[in-house]
Amino acid sequence: MKKTKYILCWGLAFSEERDMKRLGNYAKDGWFLEKLTPFGYRLKRGKPQQIEYSLDYQNNPDQEYFLFFKETGWFHVCSIGEEIHIFQAPSGTKPIYSDQSTKIEKYAREQRQIAKVAFPALLLTLFCFFLKGSGLPSLVPKILGQISSVLIIPSFIALVFSGLPCLAYTFKIRKLKKDSI
Numbered sequence: 536m537k538k539t540k541y542i543l544c545w546g547l548a549f550s551e552e553r554d555m556k557r558l559g560n561y562a563k564d565g566w567f568l569e570k571l572t573p574f575g576y577r578l579k580r581g582k583p584q585q586i587e588y589s590l591d592y593q594n595n596p597d598q599e600y601f602l603f604f605k606e607t608g609w610f611h612v613c614s615i616g617e618e619i620h621i622f623q624a625p626s627g628t629k630p631i632y633s634d635q636s637t638k639i640e641k642y643a644r645e646q647r648q649i650a651k652v653a654f655p656a657l658l659l660t661l662f663c664f665f666l667k668g669s670g671l672p673s674l675v676p677k678i679l680g681q682i683s684s685v686l687i688i689p690s691f692i693a694l695v696f697s698g699l700p701c702l703a704y705t706f707k708i709r710k711l712k713k714d715s716i
Contacts, residue, residue: 549703559586562588565584567579567580567586569612571619584625585626586625588612590620609622610622635712649700656698667684
């Protein structure tokens with residue numbers, strides 16, 4: 536029998552709640568989150584349990600951060616870098632974020648962080664498109680046109696992988712604010 540299994544992540548910015556619920560359902564069948572992989576989750580085989588998973592964003596957390604969660608019943612499972620952390624707790628444990636204002640803070644903090652990449656990527660992509668499609672060869676030196684040809688693909692990729700999550704967090708924040716009214 537297999538001892539590990541890989542499942543896809545639909546993008547934490549887009550389907551955090553769905554993915555955490557899905558991981559909880561896998562735990563009922565005896566598959567537990569072991570670590571995050573570039574495009575998903577690696578699960579390990581164990582004894583079926585009723586547990587919940589929750590995600591938090593905290594840049595460069597200290598021991599006090601993890602101790603706080605442990606004292607409230609949430610145990611650290613794994614992290615992506617020094618910013619995204621997944622916790623687990625027995626079903627029925629009080630959620631990490633139980634009110635709208637703390638959820639809004641969580642997503643706003645992550646939105647600000649990812650916007651540091653998304654906004655420059657947007658500007659660079661637009662600038663490269665402008666240089667490529669300007670049709671003004673006499674005004675644009677040839678070297679700038681060549682540089683924009685090289686930069687347009689990586690800048691567009693950076694824009695997609697940062698801009699779409701940034702938009703997802705924006706919509707989550709708006710929905711939470713609307714629901715709290």
